[in-house]
Amino acid sequence: MxxxxxxxxxxxxxxxxxxxxxxxxxxxxxxxxxxxxxxxxxxxxxxxxxxxxxxxxxxxxxxxxxxxxxxxxxxxxxxxxxxxxxxxxxxxxxxxxxxxxxxxxxxxxxxxxxxxxxxxxxxxxxxxxxxxxxxxxxxxxxxxxxxxxxxxxxxTPGLLKGECAVPESPAYEIERKDAIVTVKKALLKNGYAFVSTNGFISRESFDAADSSDLYMMGSMGHALPIGLGIARYSDKKIAVLDGDGAAMMHLGAMPSVKSLDPKNLLHVIFDNEVYASTENQPTLSKDFDLAKMAELSGYKNVVKVTKKKELDGAIERLALKEGPSFLLIKVRPGNSKGCSRVSDKMTCSEIKDSFMRGLNGK
Ligand SMILES: Cc1ncc(C[n+]2csc(CCOP(=O)(O)OP(=O)(O)O)c2C)c(N)n1
CATH class of the missing domain: 3.40.50.970 (Thiamin diphosphate (ThDP)-binding fold, Pyr/PP domains)
Incomplete structure (x- = not known):
């Protein structure tokens, strides 16, 4: 049809x-x-x-x-x-x-x-x-x-065939995969544990560095709440790698940052203004500044970058600061090719076990 x-x-x-x-x-x-x-x-x-x-x-x-x-x-x-x-x-x-x-x-x-x-x-x-x-x-x-x-x-999947129009790309210069590589490199060096949102962000993160992260497959929009729960009861530094669509799906999570005040949390949103993982339909973040939302939500450090040359310094500085911290990186729509699903390599239970071993040292 x-x-x-x-x-x-x-x-x-x-x-x-x-x-x-x-x-x-x-x-x-x-x-x-x-x-x-x-x-x-x-x-x-x-x-x-x-x-x-x-x-x-x-x-x-x-x-x-x-x-x-x-x-x-x-x-x-x-x-x-x-x-x-x-x-x-x-x-x-x-x-x-x-x-x-x-x-x-x-x-x-x-x-x-x-x-x-x-x-x-x-x-x-x-x-x-x-x-x-x-x-x-x-x-x-x-x-x-x-x-x-x-x-x-x-x-059912495959019933509808046809073009999935891609909206005009915002003129942002940073590719999401490059941003993920830069962020992970800086944070791994500083001992962070990672929770990454579903869709291509987890795939690209796994491809960037096969570390013991909690790569989410589903439960869209729940990366931040999970990160908040971990950060409250762990001494480790926790990084949440999020998408703009996922973050906005359960935006009600952000004000919990104010009440929980996790000093060991860094929330990074790769904001391409679309749901890239499902063919680039528009999200609301073109007209909704998630960095302002972060300020209102009580993050102590809030940084927004749109240029490649700003990203390295921003992540290196935030990695060392006491949180809660927030980094909004404006990136181009689209997904990098050839990144397989993490669940093709590990079961979800194995992902969780590996994450817990990394976090708790056993
Ligand atoms: C409750 C729910 N609704 C819809 C989906 C389908 N879905 C999977 S990934 C995704 C897009 C994620 O977009 P975003 O968080 O902006 O990240 P991007 O892929 O753009 O980097 C959607 C809509 C889902 N997994 N769960």
Whole structure:
């Protein structure tokens, strides 16, 4: 099925706006919607926010569609159960079914039990294939009109084929991989332990130096909270390597820095203003200064760099300072080629064991 056909069928039934938090499986449909001037695309920072915006759009008379990954469906469950299902607010969940068949370990559990989750939360669903889009969308529309409850359309990996448009690159000169290499080199020398966010940041970090880091595969947006927990109970210096999209997904973590005041924490965000790992859809950081957020959140040292020549000195200085410290590095979109998933080399449990041995010395 082409993403354009699918989008047109949804438009014909009056669906929109399209509220998206990306998954690479849905990337061609998101790209198609982004370039259609007749479609309103909204890019909130998390699926939990997305379901709120979509619900508001319904209240104002729209027929909203959520475009989200199944891991992100789990981020919507509070609103689903305590808003949509009890106030009768229908939104169409279009959910990528990662973990349907062989996939990366972070998708295994949610993928295997996806139908059970939908059943348990009383969300009827259809699984899109190459031929059933008309019937599936009609069934969704009728159910939502009659019951005023949410409905889900599942999209399996590989179903949607097409271009994933890349927005114009910001003119930043630093490549994310080069920044990761520079940061890791300086911090390893100073005895830091690392927690790195999911997606290509962990892959590139593993490729840069195969140290005993907590390379996250899933739980997007939780690198900082994990780092805060470690920093509070460890004497080691802790570096959190984060993405702008991931950090903003759970931005509510940052004010905890003020109350916990971890002297041994350095939070580094590689800010490319997009979700590079899922084909460069825009995040909100183009117009939201994460360094200002860090200042408000009580980090003691806050530094922002946009130029290669500033990065070396900035990281060398921050490595030695008492924290909590924050470094925002503006980098170019895109991913370096040939970096394999860390989980192709180690199981998640092995990653954790290796990290704990490095941290605790046993
Ligand atoms: C809850 C959840 N929603 C969506 C995804 C899909 N996903 C994986 S990596 C990623 C992008 C990460 O973007 P960012 O943190 O900005 O780092 P970048 O890849 O741009 O360096 C997304 C959206 C996910 N893993 N989990």
């Amino acid at each position: 082409t993403p354009k056909d699918l989008l047109n069928k949804l438009k014909e039934k009056g669906f929109g706006p399209f509220v998206e938090v990306p998954c690479s499986t849905l990337a061609p449909l998101i790209a198609e919607a982004e370039k259609d001037p007749g479609v309103d695309v909204i890019n909130p920072a998390s699926e939990a926010v997305a379901v709120g915006i979509a619900s508001g759009a319904y209240l104002a008379g729209k027929k909203p569609v959520l475009l989200i990954q199944n891991s992100g469906f789990l981020n919507t469950l509070n609103s689903l159960t305590s808003l949509n299902l009890i106030y009768d607010i229908p939104v169409l969940f279009m959910i990528s079914w990662r973990g349907h068949g062989k996939d990366a370990p972070e998708h295994e559990i949610v993928g295997r039990d996806m139908e059970k989750y939908l059943d348990v939360f009383n969300v009827p669903y259809g699984v899109l294939d190459d031929h059933n889009a008309d019937a599936a969308i009609k069934a969704a529309d009728e159910y939502m009109t009659n019951s005023k409850k949410p409905y889900a359309l599942m999209v």
